[in-house]
Amino acid sequence: MKSEAKARPAPRVRGRRLGAFVFLSPGLTYLVVLLLVPLGLVLSYTVFQRGRFGGVVYEFTTENFTRLIDPLYLGVVGNSLRIAALTTLIALLIGYPTAYLIAQLPSKWKTLALVAVVLPFWTNFIIRVYAWIMLLSGPGLVNSALGKLGLGPYELLYHEGTIVTGLLYSYLPLMVLPLYSAIERLDPQLREASANLGASAFTTFRKVTLPLSVPGVMTGCLFVFVPSFGNFVIPEMLGGSKTIMVGNLIRDQFLKARDWPFGSTLALALIAVLVVLLIVQAWAARRA
Amino acid sequence: GESSNSSDGATAAAAEQLKPNADLSKQSLQVTVWDGYTPKELPEKAKEKLKVSEVKVGLHATNEEAMAKLTASGDSGIDVAFVSGQYAQALNEQGLLEPIHAELVPNLANLFPEASQLSYDKGNKYSVPYTWGTTGICYRSDLVKSVPTSWNDLLKPPAWADKKVTMMTTERWLALPALKSLGFSVNTDKDEEIAKAKELLLEAKPHLLAYDDTTFGEKLKSGEAVMVEAWDGWCPTTEKNIKFAVPKEGSDLWVDTMVIMKSSKNKEAAHALINYILDPEIHSWAAENINYKVPNKAAMERVKAPEGSLLGVKPAELLAGESIIDLGQASTKYTRLSSEVTAQS
Amino acid sequence: MRRSKLLYVPFWATYVFLYLPIVVLVVMSFNSGDSAYTYEGFSLKWYGELAGDERIRTGLVNTLIVAAGSTVIATVLGTLLAVGLARFTRSKTLDALALMPAVLPDLVLAIGLLVFYSAIQLTLGLYSVTLAHALFSMAFVAAVVRTRLTGADTSLEEASRDLGAGPVVTFMKVTLPQLTPGIIAGALLAFTLSLDEFVIAFFTIGNAEPTLPIVIYSMVRFGVTPKINALAAILLLVSFTAVIAGQRMTRIGESRAQD
Amino acid sequence: MLKIDGVTRSFGSVTALDDVSLQIEQGEFFALLGPSGCGKTTLLRIIAGFETPDSGRVTLDGEDLLSKSPNRRPISLMFQSYALFPHMTVAKNVAYGLERERLPRQEIKQRVGEVLETVGLSAHAGRKPAQLSGGQRQRVALARSIVKRPRLLLLDEPLSALDKKVRADMQLELKRLQHEVGITFVVVTHDQEEAMSLADRIAVFDTGRVRQVDAPVTLYERPRTPFVADFVGANNLFRGLSTGLDALRSEEFGMLAGTPLEELEADQPALLAVRPERVELADESSVRGMAGSVVDVSFYGGVSHVSVEVPGHPKPVLAAVQGAGTVRPGAKVKVRWNAEDAVIMADPQ
Amino acid sequence: MLKIDGVTRSFGSVTALDDVSLQIEQGEFFALLGPSGCGKTTLLRIIAGFETPDSGRVTLDGEDLLSKSPNRRPISLMFQSYALFPHMTVAKNVAYGLERERLPRQEIKQRVGEVLETVGLSAHAGRKPAQLSGGQRQRVALARSIVKRPRLLLLDEPLSALDKKVRADMQLELKRLQHEVGITFVVVTHDQEEAMSLADRIAVFDTGRVRQVDAPVTLYERPRTPFVADFVGANNLFRGLSTGLDALRSEEFGMLAGTPLEELEADQPALLAVRPERVELADESSVRGMAGSVVDVSFYGGVSHVSVEVPGHPKPVLAAVQGAGTVRPGAKVKVRWNAEDAVIMADPQ
Ligand SMILES: Nc1ncnc2c1ncn2[C@@H]1O[C@H](COP(=O)(O)OP(=O)(O)OP(=O)(O)O)[C@@H](O)[C@H]1O
Ligand SMILES: Nc1ncnc2c1ncn2[C@@H]1O[C@H](COP(=O)(O)OP(=O)(O)OP(=O)(O)O)[C@@H](O)[C@H]1O
Ligand SMILES: NCCCCNCCCN
Ligand SMILES: [Mg+2]
Numbered sequence A: 001m002k003s004e005a006k007a008r009p010a011p012r013v014r015g016r017r018l019g020a021f022v023f024l025s026p027g028l029t030y031l032v033v034l035l036l037v038p039l040g041l042v043l044s045y046t047v048f049q050r051g052r053f054g055g056v057v058y059e060f061t062t063e064n065f066t067r068l069i070d071p072l073y074l075g076v077v078g079n080s081l082r083i084a085a086l087t088t089l090i091a092l093l094i095g096y097p098t099a100y101l102i103a104q105l106p107s108k109w110k111t112l113a114l115v116a117v118v119l120p121f122w123t124n125f126i127i128r129v130y131a132w133i134m135l136l137s138g139p140g141l142v143n144s145a146l147g148k149l150g151l152g153p154y155e156l157l158y159h160e161g162t163i164v165t166g167l168l169y170s171y172l173p174l175m176v177l178p179l180y181s182a183i184e185r186l187d188p189q190l191r192e193a194s195a196n197l198g199a200s201a202f203t204t205f206r207k208v209t210l211p212l213s214v215p216g217v218m219t220g221c222l223f224v225f226v227p228s229f230g231n232f233v234i235p236e237m238l239g240g241s242k243t244i245m246v247g248n249l250i251r252d253q254f255l256k257a258r259d260w261p262f263g264s265t266l267a268l269a270l271i272a273v274l275v276v277l278l279i280v281q282a283w284a285a286r287r288a
Numbered sequence B: 001g002e003s004s005n006s007s008d009g010a011t012a013a014a015a016e017q018l019k020p021n022a023d024l025s026k027q028s029l030q031v032t033v034w035d036g037y038t039p040k041e042l043p044e045k046a047k048e049k050l051k052v053s054e055v056k057v058g059l060h061a062t063n064e065e066a067m068a069k070l071t072a073s074g075d076s077g078i079d080v081a082f083v084s085g086q087y088a089q090a091l092n093e094q095g096l097l098e099p100i101h102a103e104l105v106p107n108l109a110n111l112f113p114e115a116s117q118l119s120y121d122k123g124n125k126y127s128v129p130y131t132w133g134t135t136g137i138c139y140r141s142d143l144v145k146s147v148p149t150s151w152n153d154l155l156k157p158p159a160w161a162d163k164k165v166t167m168m169t170t171e172r173w174l175a176l177p178a179l180k181s182l183g184f185s186v187n188t189d190k191d192e193e194i195a196k197a198k199e200l201l202l203e204a205k206p207h208l209l210a211y212d213d214t215t216f217g218e219k220l221k222s223g224e225a226v227m228v229e230a231w232d233g234w235c236p237t238t239e240k241n242i243k244f245a246v247p248k249e250g251s252d253l254w255v256d257t258m259v260i261m262k263s264s265k266n267k268e269a270a271h272a273l274i275n276y277i278l279d280p281e282i283h284s285w286a287a288e289n290i291n292y293k294v295p296n297k298a299a300m301e302r303v304k305a306p307e308g309s310l311l312g313v314k315p316a317e318l319l320a321g322e323s324i325i326d327l328g329q330a331s332t333k334y335t336r337l338s339s340e341v342t343a344q345s
Numbered sequence C: 001m002r003r004s005k006l007l008y009v010p011f012w013a014t015y016v017f018l019y020l021p022i023v024v025l026v027v028m029s030f031n032s033g034d035s036a037y038t039y040e041g042f043s044l045k046w047y048g049e050l051a052g053d054e055r056i057r058t059g060l061v062n063t064l065i066v067a068a069g070s071t072v073i074a075t076v077l078g079t080l081l082a083v084g085l086a087r088f089t090r091s092k093t094l095d096a097l098a099l100m101p102a103v104l105p106d107l108v109l110a111i112g113l114l115v116f117y118s119a120i121q122l123t124l125g126l127y128s129v130t131l132a133h134a135l136f137s138m139a140f141v142a143a144v145v146r147t148r149l150t151g152a153d154t155s156l157e158e159a160s161r162d163l164g165a166g167p168v169v170t171f172m173k174v175t176l177p178q179l180t181p182g183i184i185a186g187a188l189l190a191f192t193l194s195l196d197e198f199v200i201a202f203f204t205i206g207n208a209e210p211t212l213p214i215v216i217y218s219m220v221r222f223g224v225t226p227k228i229n230a231l232a233a234i235l236l237l238v239s240f241t242a243v244i245a246g247q248r249m250t251r252i253g254e255s256r257a258q259d
Numbered sequence D, E: 001m002l003k004i005d006g007v008t009r010s011f012g013s014v015t016a017l018d019d020v021s022l023q024i025e026q027g028e029f030f031a032l033l034g035p036s037g038c039g040k041t042t043l044l045r046i047i048a049g050f051e052t053p054d055s056g057r058v059t060l061d062g063e064d065l066l067s068k069s070p071n072r073r074p075i076s077l078m079f080q081s082y083a084l085f086p087h088m089t090v091a092k093n094v095a096y097g098l099e100r101e102r103l104p105r106q107e108i109k110q111r112v113g114e115v116l117e118t119v120g121l122s123a124h125a126g127r128k129p130a131q132l133s134g135g136q137r138q139r140v141a142l143a144r145s146i147v148k149r150p151r152l153l154l155l156d157e158p159l160s161a162l163d164k165k166v167r168a169d170m171q172l173e174l175k176r177l178q179h180e181v182g183i184t185f186v187v188v189t190h191d192q193e194e195a196m197s198l199a200d201r202i203a204v205f206d207t208g209r210v211r212q213v214d215a216p217v218t219l220y221e222r223p224r225t226p227f228v229a230d231f232v233g234a235n236n237l238f239r240g241l242s243t244g245l246d247a248l249r250s251e252e253f254g255m256l257a258g259t260p261l262e263e264l265e266a267d268q269p270a271l272l273a274v275r276p277e278r279v280e281l282a283d284e285s286s287v288r289g290m291a292g293s294v295v296d297v298s299f300y301g302g303v304s305h306v307s308v309e310v311p312g313h314p315k316p317v318l319a320a321v322q323g324a325g326t327v328r329p330g331a332k333v334k335v336r337w338n339a340e341d342a343v344i345m346a347d348p349q
């Protein structure tokens, strides 16, 4: 009797354990080896010193953190935040309606429209950014077109706005895909029910479609925000290096200054900012 | 990569015994170099000539990138690398370079004598110079109202050049115009001097079109820019209306070198390759095709300089420039300077 | 259901925005002059030059190897992970861990891997990039698949178990097909991201086998010729063809399945 | 009030609605009855605006409905599959329609409270649909559509998941709405008792076509086609030829008593239908009636159904008797009925 | 065969099952009846293995079930919400369980064909669930669970979306399976007639507790608690005090005839229950009976329910009469019944 009572839950747990093992262990192992261990190394470097010619001297120091709180670096972090947030917002504003409409196209067009969103990715990041230089530069196509109308030339390149444009162009598909995936699986009857209860298309969107696609919105925002935040190529190519972002700072520490400890500390700061944002986001999602 | 005991560089360490008659056909070579910096057919030609089993050429875009590759892991797989002088110096101090076995590179004799007296590596102990040159102002003679003669023309551009000027941002060359304009050494590690340079650079920033390390020539050609800070070889002086000037305050002498990695398993072949490149016929290619002067007397004598080319500049003139050396710990001051200047809005 | 016409404005804006530069690229690839800005007449010469460029060719091959390899790893591991996380654990920590490679900027991953590979003294090569790309792609796949799993009707899986299918069969026959759109989207994303990935490759690739983005980066830095445009145009053409062929195949497949 | 005129709708090769015309009056309680898959849901979806007919017109008070977008139609539809908003609580789901009308908060709160009280879910106001049982979900869907008090209420199987008692309460509530608020109802139901007891008129559908529209008693007692006779309630059907008189000539059983619904020519193929509760079980020694043996007695609570196998008739004859039934399977009996309790109609086949 | 022993399951503050014990025999047709939300689905889900009880044991032929994973239990569950695989055709859905048993392709094809024939969906074999009507979906779900011929079949509202005719066919099919294949059934239904006619025994649930388990007739005629009396079928209930004899003393109506179910002490609070079909409508001039006036006559097809308002009784007294009913609302009548047709039970309240 006693043994039976004890034995009861065990096999189900074993089944779950087995399932958990089969499904989780390959991915988690991968994550531990190629993510956690490397990040652990980076983390540990933050308390060591730079070698005279690069490399790491394993002597404890807090100097890297003292340097970090310098307004110079904090300012760059703030800059990056602002640029990435703006990019994400715009991506959401135009990406959502796009994903929403794609999800409602007849299935034949659906695939086509979806693929058309990712297709530009299949050329090349650098080429695509370069295309914007061709479009926007002083003698570029936009200015020469405007010139024919007797306007300009305008300085369209090398501003913060250009950086945002480039980031948006590079990462917009990362917004559309998860949004599409989230919207597409919603039961169309829910939208019908809402319309039937008197809701306009917009209200239905606001009250039904949007809340139910929040996971997709979260994912999309993350996918756009993160690479924007850590970018360094676009500020260089489209911003003329006049505005720099945390990415540039970190890259410079690793490649130019060969100051791995401070580079690691900056990377840690960047991670910290993202973690804070994620926590805020999770909190907001729970309240919504 | 992170060797903490790097200060006693490789020069002090006993050089490995190399066999002059090693069977090169058992060796293969991996080279890293800037894009377009060596002849396209170099790999095939070298392979045939040296009888090595394979020559592969990889590319890097900047010194920094090459450094990342070379220092990242114990064996980068690279045998011969092309990097600028002060980077060769840094690599050597980390103990990553194989000393040059002069007996395996007879063509060293082709070099100008000045080329073995460069301050970052006197006597070519661990590096062999490939190209050299200086930094100055490259400009559109048709678009400037007056010919630039001073770094201040770049740093405080007149109204007609406002927002039509670019500067380089790779740290040492970012500081160079300001340091020179203030009369300081390009190798200074004095905080006050660097601070003064920073002020000057910040003043200049609002008047820039962009910072640009690589495509400034393009910007001049298209007319987006009228004056740019440039290395001599990349100033497209062969184009109509494009001219190069070394400002009166003086400038640098930079050298791009070839080095052999200590981790290389093909050191004999590596020496043979360097020797092959120093062959006047091969080495003159660089001067003719990429417009950089080479420190190879025999090669330079063969070169027919095209019109407008700067190849006529003599080594003695070049040596008037200050050679950039690695500053070790102090080089972070320049990284910081660069960050401070570019981050300011 | 009727939808507001207003919605079409951002919809078309998106496509115009995405394709305007592409159109420009393609048009300029036929430029007979060598300026990137002014069109001087039609010519195919850049395509000829491209064909002769061995570095681009090998770069392309390397890129495809890395993209294919990392997509396979990422799709398998990412899907398993998504299902495992959704069905077998409630751990928020594991959730966060799985998403982390997507949430960390490339640059952080890149330096982490650089530091790691250097610590274990690994000679870099295509495989080191492939492993690195699989790392972030896996997170993307997991995230996209996860989006489909949350709130999905678990009674379907229950029905399958009830009809005698074990967890594996249930996964293969019921969960997986339900997830298919997500997995395809995830794999597409993974492949796409890898094709185009620059930063991580920049830090973790061996010098001998550059991927296309690396090759292009070093080319573009020193000024652009329409050769690059020709490359972009060809890449586009190949993708379009692949997509259309893919659609044809699925349609044939479907019509077969009908009877 | 609501006029449906020649509406047709096909899905590929399936014709879900085939030239359907109906007219439903203000304040009427109208039921749609028909076998599974005959097009009932499709019709409601067309009226509500979620499906477009291939042809035909739908007007409400003379005004064209089809050109109006769904949210502008003064019509509430309760979905057969409920379509509850999974991210909203029960109360939020119910309040949704009222909020769209921008009613004052206080009033919304009050009306939601009342309707939840009515459907017996006050205690569940704060739960999400996933935390409810099947019947509870159905009641939320019902509450959500009735709380709006629309002019026209379309209910698709509104009570199918409810037990008899709750169902009776809900039926009363629907009746009350009809009378007090004057709402017009179109209700799909497969429950004939429900249709019979609630509806003013019933339309019987068969594979996309309307077969008969009538008041419940007429429909039940005077089915106009064999399909309706067979479909509505249980019926015993006998095939034969009309005699022109109050009888059917059957090959197997000779003359069977019944009343023709309409003038029938003599010797026309005809069908006689008689309800189980009109069938009397008589002793096997009785003079009148068909001899047979009891094969099954099923208790339905209140009545029992006795199946009597009659040699020569393809299906057992059903007789309904009060209570638990006293005959046992195997018993020999005779079945019979009065002429006025059986109807005779033309047999189109 | 199936033994459920002290099973309890709570969701937060809701106790869905409260110490439920049941024993179901091999080959039995067992029905679960109870109001919406009383825990029926939860119990089936526990038996099938999708919900774990907080406490209690479930055994099948003495073997512990709870430790087995759902796919290893010889049990099929038909889900109340169908849970059809949306990406598979009807035929694929139905074949799914058989394929898991690795039956030969030919046999699978044949059995799927047969069962689709049985549920009347042969023509829809190639369609996806989204292309089916509500009732068609339910039949697919039914087909999918019966095709496996498991030892134990759990059906959660299997026929709720079907019309009377299809439902009758399906009921026959279930009966056939029970007899020919010897499957044991546990069926949840809110349809009392269905429960009555199909089930060998019925368990009546109320808010997570079993109130009575009995054969249909017993349950109907001898409800043991007021809840059961009230819930099963319609019932007229009168409150009063027991007399210890065949009568109830009611404050308002004096002595009411009835039969106590068990020995009751005199003057104990008691309840008298009488079925509508046992209530006789008599002329208002009759001697015996309570006087009242008819307020409603509802036709249910076959029978009509007459509601009679009796002054002093909170709810109208219901009487069932055969046919369309001859009395009209407003008529003055008397209602009465025989002592043996009414039961008297203790009133716990
Ligand atoms: N996941 C859940 N979370 C919270 N409460 C639940 C959950 N599932 C069921 N319940 C509650 O448990 C009770 C029993 O639910 P169950 O589904 O068993 O009812 P049921 O008897 O099947 O009812 P119905 O006839 O309406 O389907 C109900 O009150 C229901 O609201
Ligand atoms: N989207 C669709 N695609 C294809 N066929 C459909 C679709 N919707 C409905 N049908 C078919 O149209 C017919 C009518 O369906 P409808 O849902 O109107 O039936 P119903 O009368 O509501 O049936 P039930 O009582 O079973 O719910 C059915 O045969 C159904 O299979
Ligand atoms: N195309 C070759 C680029 C070489 C750049 N050399 C930079 C010299 C500055 N040290
Ligand atoms: Mg329907």
Ligand SMILES: [Mg+2]
Pocket: D133, D134, D135, E040, E041, E042, E080, E156
């Ligand atoms: Mg239920």
